[in-house]
Amino acid sequence: MNKNNQSWGGRFNQPTDEFVKIFGASVFFDKILAPYDIAGSIAHATMLCEVGLLTEEEKSQIISGLNAILEEIQADKFNWSVDLEDVHMNIEARLVAMIG
Incomplete structure (x- = not known):
């Protein structure tokens, strides 16, 4: 990602205006x-383990983290961020914060 931490903003010199972020936010x-995003990520981690790119331990950590995030979402305790652009990026950031 670029210096403004936006996956799509590499050509912009200034950070996105707060109004524009909120106006365009879909999260x-x-x-x-x-x-569904979490289910897809669990399937992806399982596949990566099956082809040898993740260990069983790594897969277990990812799946446990994703399940914990799903529980946070279902309990309405997940902290959604407009700055992270979309659902997937919000979940990914939380997973990285949880398991590294």
Whole structure:
């Protein structure tokens, strides 16, 4: 990601205006997709383990972390961030914070 921590903003010299971020934010509407994003990420981690790119321990950590995130979301305790652009980036950032 670029210096402004936006995956799509590499050509911009200034950070995105707060109004534009909020106006264009879809995370609050798209968060209904979170369980499906998590299911896809669990399937992806399983596949990466099956082909030898993740160890069983790494796969277990990822799946445990994703399940914990799903519980946070379902309990309405997940901290959604407009700065992280979308559902997947929010979940990924939380997973990295949890398991590294």
